[in-house]
Amino acid sequence: MSRTIDGCLRRVVCLTTMLAGLACALSSAPVGAERIKDLASVQGVRNNQLVGYGLVFGLDGTGDQTTQTPFTQQSIINMLAQLGTTLATTQSLQLKNVAAVMVTAVLPPFARIGQQIDVTVSSMGNAKSLRGGTLVMTPLKGADGQIYAQAQGNLLVGGAGAAAGGSKVAINHLSAGRVVGGATVEREVPTALGQGPFIHYEMATTDFGTTQRVVEAINREIGPGTAQALDGRVIRVAAPEEADGRVAFLGRLENLEVRPAKSVAKVIINPRSGSVVMNQMVTIESCAVAHGSLSVVVNTEQKVSQPNALAGGQTVTTTQSEIDVKQGGGSLMQLKAGVKLSDVVKAINALGAGPQDLLSILQSMKAAGALRAELEII
Secondary structure: OHHHHHHHHHHHHHHHHHHHHHHHHHHHOOOOOEEHHHHEEEOOOOOEEEEEEEEEEOOOOOOOOOOOOHHHHHHHHHHHHHOOOOOOOOOOOOOOOOEEEEEEEEEOOOOOOOOEEEEEEEEOOOOOOOOOOEEEEEEEEOOOOOEEEEEEEEOEOOOEEEEEOOEEEEEOOOOEEEEEEEEEEOOOOOOOOOEOOEEEEEEOOOOHHHHHHHHHHHHHHOOOOOEEEOOOOEEEEEOOOOHHHHHHHHHHHOOOEEOOOOOOOEEEEEOOOOEEEEOOOOEEOOEEEOOOOEEEEEEEEEEEEOOOOOOOOOOEEEEEEEEEEEEOOOOOEEEOOEOOHHHHHHHHHOOOOOHHHHHHHHHHHHHHOOEEOEEEEO
């Protein structure tokens, strides 16, 4: 009996020790921390955009129309000439199964010859659908005009459509698709990991506080003087000059966790869609707001004036319009100061304004100094 009790006590002690260690590990990690790889990128390690012009074949009668897209017809003539076929006339070409497209792709850093990348294919003409089509060999060029990849393959279009009797229905977008692994890299872009004994980190956003915290985290992990902030965005780091050692060094740095400094209070406004987005740093001061809605209603009615049978006049159509202007209520409402995002949302919702009216209210509150945030219109 005593052995059983001793065994249970040992297991309890072991479990308590494990929980204590786990609690210490969790408490040591900074709250709201992010990895350096999420906050910054190595200078010079970047993507490159590629673009090309090609043709998609095998469409089910949904391709370009010859009369409205002459470049599609000319492209087919040029392609057939390169393949050894010469057309005597262009009148017999039927392009219902062919569409001219633009092909775009992103060449990732350190891409090697023979590596496959995805491409996006978009219709240039008036093709109704690219569904079921095949992209023929298309060279993809960079900003310098050099060919970096060749694209070809079957398109994957995430949609469907049907038309009959003058009616049609479409689900999703049918004039663009993707070819997974459809391009093969033919030319490499040299990417240098820093210059000499240093590498440079570029912060995603210019923030002096976050930049200084990244420098402190690197110096604390590697050693004093390893990292130095050149400005609010660029950090210079002393790194091994050997390629293998430098890669291992970067892999160690990018997983360091840093708690970013508090972001700037900002309100993003999209007047086209009426969207309003604000971050948690937005606060408001006590203020009073009155906002009335103005509506204008125009009614137009067609009336026919017809004379008597023996009057000898003509039948005349007249237009009568009525314009009604209504001014909505604009009672003054007091908003209390709020230091939390939830308080700000409650205060703004209390106005009962629509999305478009809310844009004007926020701009007015900013002008009056009651909105403690930066307004950005996109």
